[in-house]
Amino acid sequence: MSIGHTLLGLLESGPRHGYDLKRAFDEKFGHDRPLHYGQVYSTMSRLLKNGLVEVDGIEAGGGPERKRYAITDAGITDVEHWLATPEKPAEYLQSTLYTKVVLALLTHRDAGDILDSQRSEHLRSMRILTDRKRHGDLADQLICDHALFHLEADLRWLELTAARLDKLRAVVAK
Amino acid sequence: MNAPAGSLLTAEGLRKAYGPTVALDGADFSIHPGEVVAVMGPSGSGKSTLLHCLAGIVPPDAGSIMYAGRELATMNDAERSALRRSEFGFVFQFGQLVPELTCVENVALPLRLNGTSRKEAERTALDWMGRLEVDDLAGKRPGEVSGGQGQRVAVARALVTGPRVLFADEPTGALDSLNGERVMELLTDAARSTNAAVVLVTHEARVAAYSDREIVVRDGKSRDMERAV
Incomplete structure (x- = not known):
């Protein structure tokens, strides 16, 4: 599963903090494998670097966990593209x-x-x-x-x- | 024969041939009260013949079948019929409902055959139809209900006499996935609530997944996977 695209998709309904994102992900998709905080923050910095999200606000107290992220237009296009691209069926040829x-x-x-x-x-x-x-x-x-x-x-x-x-x-x- | 402790129905060394075709070639089986055992295997492996022998419908050529401490072979036809009517319940893949009767009359039929009054039989039948979530179909005839609904009516009929063993031969074979699953959920819940044993013949793994354990029949021989481990 593409964690980046999933987190981007979750941001489409509105800006969220890293912690909120993790909670929403775990609740909907992470039944057996909840995300680590480290995964959330490394993914968000990559998305930030690629211009797919932006920092919408930083709460007083600072620290990376206080950042609130918002999806950009490029991010929305990216999610749309990911959803529209069929997954390659696994071939299971090495059994x-x-x-x-x-x-x-x-x-x-x-x-x-x-x-x-x-x-x-x-x-x-x-x-x-x-x-x-x-x-x-x-x-x-x-x-x-x-x-x-x-x-x-x-x-x-x-x-x-x-x-x-x-x-x-x-x-x-x- | 030494039946496993607490076993309700046990078979050992069953052999059955139809002319030159050997259907069972030394098959064993045992089931405890409240247990759901799936009988799996490819087509023609002898699964249904095993079920028919266990249920006393077909006599084996050799081997022994013990039910509740009694050897089936020592019973006469009338005793075996009585056993099938009152102690055993049956669900098959197709066409078990009498088309001329309403659904509640179908479910009440085994009780009526055992001499229960119409009123009492239909009251019990309605109770079972409720448990299988088809009580609203009581007045309809089988031709007026869907395949999934009809199969639930058939399960209610199989359980209405409070059987100690329910024999189900491909009970979801004619249903789509969703209906098949619902039938399996309701069937196994209902059987467990009455501590009935279920002998479930199926070639579908998703259906077998509702069982507690499986035995595999191949070339007329059985293999108990739990005891093999």
């Missing part, structure tokens, strides 16, 4: 699981066992996410669903590979 399955076949170990244990591990994670989703708010549900669909995709691959093990064994043995 550890694939490597493990092939290695197991090469070394005459039980590749089916590896797939079974992996399925079990995936399901364990899916149970935790499903439970969190059941007891969480809509934001929790959306975040967990995103993770669940990805884990489900892995599992579909596991099932398909399990069904193709004999074929794969023959290919690997060549």
